[in-house]
Amino acid sequence: MYHQDQSELILEADFLWREIHVGDQIYLDADLYKNSRRLLCKGAPYQVVAKLDSVSGAQELIVQSYQTNELVPVSPYLICSYDSPDQPVLIS
Numbered sequence: 001m002y003h004q005d006q007s008e009l010i011l012e013a014d015f016l017w018r019e020i021h022v023g024d025q026i027y028l029d030a031d032l033y034k035n036s037r038r039l040l041c042k043g044a045p046y047q048v049v050a051k052l053d054s055v056s057g058a059q060e061l062i063v064q065s066y067q068t069n070e071l072v073p074v075s076p077y078l079i080c081s082y083d084s085p086d087q088p089v090l091i092s
Contacts, residue, residue, distance in 0.1 A: 013076035017051070017059040020082050024048050026061060029080040032072065039065045039072050045083070046074070 020026060025045040032040040040046060046063035052073065053059050060073040 009077065014059065016076040016079055016082070017053075017061070020048060020051075020061060020076075020079070021084065022048050022050060023085060025083040026063065026074065026079050027081045028074070028078050030078065032074070032078065034072075037068070039068060039070065040074070041066075 025047055027045060028040055028042050031038050031042050040063070044066065046066075048061045048063060049071065050062040051060070052062065059076055061076065061079075062071050062073055064070070065072050
């Protein structure tokens, strides 16, 4: 089994956050729940509507939930792949 160290995961998440742009489609590695409600589903495409980079260093992509129509912040750590309008990119 392959194990990544923490610094490698941080670099990969930062790379994804910089490469993914508003308008791109992201796909999640797992369903995303909040208060026992499923907001986002694994394998479904979600269009990035905004990007946030806080002073604390936390980076988030904002997408809209198909289930609740809420805007949902997504950490780059949860992204398994994405498509840009120019060409598809698969992260594995």
